[in-house]
Amino acid sequence: MAYNNGGMPDQQFLWDVFQRVDKDRSGHISADELQVALSNGTWSAFNPETIRLMIGMFDRESTGTVSFQDFGALWKYVTDWQNCFRSFDRDGSGNIDKTELKTALTSFGYRLSDQLIEVLLRKFDRFGHGTILFDDFIQCCIVLYWSLNSTSSAPEVRVALDIAEFVYPDSALRFINTTTSHQRH
Ligand SMILES: [Ca+2]
Numbered sequence: 001m002a003y004n005n006g007g008m009p010d011q012q013f014l015w016d017v018f019q020r021v022d023k024d025r026s027g028h029i030s031a032d033e034l035q036v037a038l039s040n041g042t043w044s045a046f047n048p049e050t051i052r053l054m055i056g057m058f059d060r061e062s063t064g065t066v067s068f069q070d071f072g073a074l075w076k077y078v079t080d081w082q083n084c085f086r087s088f089d090r091d092g093s094g095n096i097d098k099t100e101l102k103t104a105l106t107s108f109g110y111r112l113s114d115q116l117i118e119v120l121l122r123k124f125d126r127f128g129h130g131t132i133l134f135d136d137f138i139q140c141c142i143v144l145y146w147s148l149n150s151t152s153s154a155p156e157v158r159v160a161l162d163i164a165e166f167v168y169p170d171s172a173l174r175f176i177n178t179t180t181s182h183q184r185h
């Protein structure tokens with residue numbers, strides 16, 4: 001995941017954005033509010049599963065929402081993903097095809113077979129176009145990251161383990177254990 005370690009935007013800017021996203025003025029960003037605020041580049045709704053994953057990451061108070069205190073980190077996270085997505089969308093088509101996905105995952109340090117790339121593409125291609133949109137790309141990378149960095153049995157991890165089992169029957173754990181070169185950039 002490409003992090004540029006750029007500075008945070010200033011607080012006033014963030015506050016303006018926060019207020020626009022916080023439609024009901026509750027002081028917290030809910031999953032629904034975040035979903036409305038984000039775009040995957042098409043008219044289709046932003047992947048609710050990606051929203052859930054992101055809220056969960058920045059929901060330090062475990063309320064199912066994100067406070068202004070944590071909003072800056074969330075905003076930066078989304079911005080970093082946008083830059084990352086654009087950099088891997090080599091042909092500027094607004095989505096990631098198989099070749100672009102392979103380049104992206106390789107650059108993240110994942111050494112995956114073409115077969116597994118194909119399975120990931122099918123798994124996260126919500127619209128059956130053979131390509132992955134921005135929101136699904138985030139979900140794909142998060143699920144992959146967690147599955148390779150965790151021994152927990154969270155649902156997201158199970159999904160990725162299922163993918164591994166599909167490709168490598170009887171050897172999913174071996175696959176997980178041997179893919180150790182992944183790392184954040
Ligand atoms: Ca709200």
Ligand SMILES: [Ca+2]
Binds near residue numbers: 088090093096100
């Ligand atoms: Ca593309």
